[in-house]
Amino acid sequence: xxxxxxxxxxxxxxxxGPFLCFAIAFMILPALSILAGSFMxxxxxxxxxxxxxxxxxxxxxxxxxxxxxxxxxxxxGTVLGALVSYAVVAGGLPKGxxxxxxxxxxxxxxxxxVPLAFAFIxxxxxxxxxxxxxxxxxxxxxxxxxxxxxxxxxxxxxxxYFQMPLMILTIEPAIVGLRREWREASESLGASxxxxxxxVGLPILTPSLLAAFILLFGNAFGAYATAYALTGGMLNxxxxxxxxxxxxxxxxxxxxxxxxxxxxxxxxLAAIFLYSSLQKxxxxxxx
Amino acid sequence: xxRSESARKALSWFWLALGMLYFFLPxxxxxxxxxxxxxxxxxxxxxxxxxxxxxxxxxxxxxxEMAVFTILASLVLIVPTAIWxxxxxxxAKGLMEALSLMPFVIPPIVLAFGLIKxxxxxxxxxxxxxxxLVAGYVIISFPYMYRTIDAGLxxxxxxxxxxxxxxxxxxxxxxxxxxxxxGLRASILSAVFLCFATVIGELTLAVILAxxxxxxxxxxVGRDLAYEPAxxxxxxxxLTWGSIGLMQFISSRGVxxxxxxxxx
Numbered sequence: 001x002x003x004x005x006x007x008x009x010x011x012x013x014x015x016x017g018p019f020l021c022f023a024i025a026f027m028i029l030p031a032l033s034i035l036a037g038s039f040m041x042x043x044x045x046x047x048x049x050x051x052x053x054x055x056x057x058x059x060x061x062x063x064x065x066x067x068x069x070x071x072x073x074x075x076x077g078t079v080l081g082a083l084v085s086y087a088v089v090a091g092g093l094p095k096g097x098x099x100x101x102x103x104x105x106x107x108x109x110x111x112x113x114v115p116l117a118f119a120f121i122x123x124x125x126x127x128x129x130x131x132x133x134x135x136x137x138x139x140x141x142x143x144x145x146x147x148x149x150x151x152x153x154x155x156x157x158x159x160x161y162f163q164m165p166l167m168i169l170t171i172e173p174a175i176v177g178l179r180r181e182w183r184e185a186s187e188s189l190g191a192s193x194x195x196x197x198x199x200v201g202l203p204i205l206t207p208s209l210l211a212a213f214i215l216l217f218g219n220a221f222g223a224y225a226t227a228y229a230l231t232g233g234m235l236n237x238x239x240x241x242x243x244x245x246x247x248x249x250x251x252x253x254x255x256x257x258x259x260x261x262x263x264x265x266x267x268x269l270a271a272i273f274l275y276s277s278l279q280k281x282x283x284x285x286x287x
Numbered sequence: 288x289x290r291s292e293s294a295r296k297a298l299s300w301f302w303l304a305l306g307m308l309y310f311f312l313p314x315x316x317x318x319x320x321x322x323x324x325x326x327x328x329x330x331x332x333x334x335x336x337x338x339x340x341x342x343x344x345x346x347x348x349x350x351x352e353m354a355v356f357t358i359l360a361s362l363v364l365i366v367p368t369a370i371w372x373x374x375x376x377x378x379a380k381g382l383m384e385a386l387s388l389m390p391f392v393i394p395p396i397v398l399a400f401g402l403i404k405x406x407x408x409x410x411x412x413x414x415x416x417x418x419x420l421v422a423g424y425v426i427i428s429f430p431y432m433y434r435t436i437d438a439g440l441x442x443x444x445x446x447x448x449x450x451x452x453x454x455x456x457x458x459x460x461x462x463x464x465x466x467x468x469x470g471l472r473a474s475i476l477s478a479v480f481l482c483f484a485t486v487i488g489e490l491t492l493a494v495i496l497a498x499x500x501x502x503x504x505x506x507x508v509g510r511d512l513a514y515e516p517a518x519x520x521x522x523x524x525x526l527t528w529g530s531i532g533l534m535q536f537i538s539s540r541g542v543x544x545x546x547x548x549x550x551x
Contacts (some may be wrong), residue, residue, distance in 0.1 A: 093303065118516040
């Protein structure tokens with residue numbers, strides 16, 4: 001009896017076989033090959049040298065600018081996304097606006113990459129429509145006053161276009177979960193709107209907000225297409241560096257590319273770990 | 288009290304208006320910019336140029352083909368697996384959740400790197416085969432695919448329906464084709480549209496694996512021309528809007544129908 005039960009148990013795991021084989025072949029093995037490659041030198045012998053090369057000035061700089069870009073766009077996206085989400089969920093606006101905002105956010109968060117870069121070039125590039133209008137209507141020379149779409153802040157402005165909608169989609173359930181009774185209770189105890197937010201609303205939302213921030217951080221950190229199409233590789237982001245490494249070997253050392261990629265995976269792992277622990281914390285309030 | 292409510296409303300309008308300005312200004316500007324293809328007049332010349340380029344159709348059809356293969360492969364791999372887990376192996380849910388986080392941990396650029404490294408030397412050389420591209424796309428869209436199907440399965444309570452069908456004498460093929468799949472129709476359709484939107488303009492894997500897909504084609508056009516990229520951007524936005532909009536329409540209708548059905 002126990003034997004047939006064990007057999008049945010093994011049989012039920014067998015049903016996962018095809019998918020697991022596929023995932024191992026095209027997800028796990030490639031990841032492991034990066035891990036292995038980053039501990040090897042050109043001739044395949046074990047070494048830590050690749051990680052020592054990560055300390056090179058230009059590589060440290062590219063990690064720093066990628067982390068800054070991800071943090072800045074995640075922060076802007078988190079704040080603005082939460083405000084817009086709160087406005088349409090609980091701000092007393094017409095109901096249709098909420099479903100419109102959610103649908104639009106679904107579209108906009110998928111509108112990344114090459115077409116998004118083109119849209120911003122047509123809008124705020126050197127000959128972009130808004131650039132030209134600002135000059136002819138208000139006499140403001142955007143590029144003369146230091147703005148540049150192909151710079152850090154220009155890229156940030158573009159990234160927010162897919163960060164903010166992702167925030168709206170991510171935070172909406174938590175904002176829906178803010179119960180009206182809590183506000184009414186604090187108001188009937190004499191709390192002002194500020195007190196309610198500082199002592200009740202924000203403390204409840206904080207884990208969800210932080211989790212969403214980390215999700216957005218990872219979303220920007222792994223992005224390649226938008227930066228590739230917009231800056232053409234002028235900004236030294238880690239994904240761009242890895243891409244250049246695979247395509248043309250600018251670093252003259254393929255194994256350094258593996259170490260770069262592994263660094264990315266480690267940062268993403270830390271992010272996802274933080275994210276899931278914060279999600280657990282946030283789920284206490286959602287019922 | 289009243290005043291605080293109207294103040295909240297005014298603030299809400301303000302933030303929403305700011306958000307809308309940020310989202311619609313680039314779209315409107317890009318659209319107007321795309322109409323400037325012919326000097327002095329507004330015209331659809333840039334669109335005509337794009338459509339007349341044989342490379343446009345060629346790369347678009349290539350990406351379409353890849354999207355179809357990706358969708359088929361994902362459905363064949365993920366739908367039966369998700370059904371199996373709900374029916375026979377609820378224990379594996381944690382494993383699948385963990386796996387579905389993996390594509391987030393391994394961004395497309397790193398995945399492409401790993402795929403090249405793994406499949407460019409024997410025993411299995413796949414770098415020159417579109418199979419590798421499709422496999423990569425299946426991995427990239429797997430989290431969204433799995434979550435959509437999983438949510439659909441949660442909503443129909445498959446174990447209960449299966450038990451009912453089996454009591455009535457249904458075989459497992461009948462259960463699969465007459466119970467599970469029809470119940471999942473809305474989520475499968477949403478997953479299909481989401482998958483399509485992901486693959487059709489994808490750049491990273493296509494560029495790194497060197498395929499003449501639609502994403503790399505768009506990037507190339509952007510390097511040489513001024514107004515055509517704006518036209519491509521608008522067309523691509525319309526495509527995204529179409530597929531994601533349809534997806535959300537289908538899933539919201541599915542939920543509404545199920546919601547009514549469950550009410551006692």
